[in-house]
Amino acid sequence: MCNDYCKCENVKSITTEECEFGYWEICCQCGKRIEDGFHYYNHYDGEDHDDIDIF
Ligand SMILES: [Zn+2]
Structure with a gap:
């Protein structure tokens, strides 16, 4: 994509x-976009999930 x-x-x-x-x-x-430069809005309290799904 x-x-x-x-x-x-x-x-x-x-x-x-x-x-x-x-x-x-x-x-x-x-x-251009920076590779691995994506940040989610919804960061849960205290937990920083770093699992980015790649389709
Ligand atoms: Zn550049």
């Missing part, structure tokens, strides 16, 4: 791209 991630070695600044479940970190230099 989306296999085109940022490949910049030194990302100086990022922005975010919000979606339904969370947001992506976006490289400001190339405008």
